[in-house]
Amino acid sequence: MGAGPAGIYAADILDKSDADVSIDIFERMPAPFGLIRYGVAPDHPRIKGIVTALHKVLDRPGIRLLGNVGYGTDIKLDDLREFYDAVIFATGAMSDRALDIPGIDLPGSYGAADFVSWYDGHPDVPRTWPLEATSVAVLGVGNVALDVARVLAKTADELLSTDIPPNVYEGLKSSKVTDVHVFGRRGPAQAKFTPLELRELDHSPNVEVIVYPEDIEFDDGSIAAIRSSKQVDMVVKTLQE
Numbered sequence: 008m009g010a011g012p013a014g015i016y017a018a019d020i021l022d023k024s025d026a027d028v029s030i031d032i033f034e035r036m037p038a039p040f041g042l043i044r045y046g047v048a049p050d051h052p053r054i055k056g057i058v059t060a061l062h063k064v065l066d067r068p069g070i071r072l073l074g075n076v077g078y079g080t081d082i083k084l085d086d087l088r089e090f091y092d093a094v095i096f097a098t099g100a101m102s103d104r105a106l107d108i109p110g111i112d113l114p115g116s117y118g119a120a121d122f123v124s125w126y127d128g129h130p131d132v133p134r135t136w137p138l139e140a141t142s143v144a145v146l147g148v149g150n151v152a153l154d155v156a157r158v159l160a161k162t163a164d165e166l167l168s169t170d171i172p173p174n175v176y177e178g179l180k181s182s183k184v185t186d187v188h189v190f191g192r193r194g195p196a197q198a199k200f201t202p203l204e205l206r207e208l209d210h211s212p213n214v215e216v217i218v219y220p221e222d223i224e225f226d227d228g229s230i231a232a233i234r235s236s237k238q239v240d241m242v243v244k245t246l247q248e
């Protein structure tokens with residue numbers, strides 16, 4: 008159940024195993040590949056490129072993809088039990104975790120899942136996005152925060168070479184955003200983004216990354232965190248450069 012990478016790779020492993028299996032993959036959306044299609048940022052073509060490998064799995068004779076079939080709505084566990092020997096649930100995590108902070112429900116406050124779905128052309132979200140703000144706060148310091156910050160900060164023309172839909176190009180072109188602030192609860196030693204994504208922010212000729220010196224001062228706990236992880240160490244060094 009679910010034709011994201013987890014569902015398709017599970018089918019791949021089963022199909023290559025010694026077991027005599029035929030596999031049906033049910034997918035809620037009309038098209039497969041889950042968050043690779045509707046989550047990974049459009050300017051990450053190398054990651055999006057795994058769809059080529061996933062496609063080859065779906066092309067195998069022992070594997071069928073049945074799109075537009077949602078578990079819980081179109082098909083229930085009893086139906087599956089009737090026709091299959093085993094069911095694997097690989098339905099992913101499609102929506103944001105609720106953030107319990109005052110004002111989260113005010114106009115102009117959005118979860119990343121919705122914005123990301125918009126720029127990746129998810130059919131369930133509106134075609135337009137209100138990009139009227141000049142200054143945007145991105146809360147969180149993981150790779151999705153950096154994806155969102157980067158897409159907001161780049162010009163629409165920089166994304167033209169990607170597979171963004173025309174409505175997203177038009178939306179980003181009319182965006183008034185000039186400043187994107189990324190907020191984390193703690194400092195760079197506790198950030199979850201990876202050095203590659205961090206460096207990428209600085210690759211756009213139209214983006215100036217500003218790091219305030221007071222934000223890269225470390226207490227003993229942060230120094231220990233930096234020493235214990237090569238990735239954290241690289242993130243911190245990148246910010247210091």
Ligand SMILES: Cc1cc2nc3c(=O)[nH]c(=O)nc-3n(C[C@H](O)[C@H](O)[C@H](O)COP(=O)(O)OP(=O)(O)OC[C@H]3O[C@@H](n4cnc5c(N)ncnc54)[C@H](O)[C@@H]3O)c2cc1C
Pocket residue numbers: 008009010011012013014033034035036039040041042043046047048051054076077078079097098099100101123151154
């Ligand atoms: C914004 C964002 C950016 C990301 N960028 C990167 C990146 O750059 N690099 C990277 O390696 N990883 C990235 N990831 C992580 C990566 O996308 C996920 O780890 C991966 O897609 C998880 O695979 P999955 O198959 O478990 O779930 P999903 O990809 O979510 O797939 C689940 C599938 O199940 C389907 N489904 C859900 N409910 C039902 C139902 N009731 N019935 C039938 N089908 C259903 C969904 O439609 C979907 O197709 C990113 C994730 C997000 C959210």
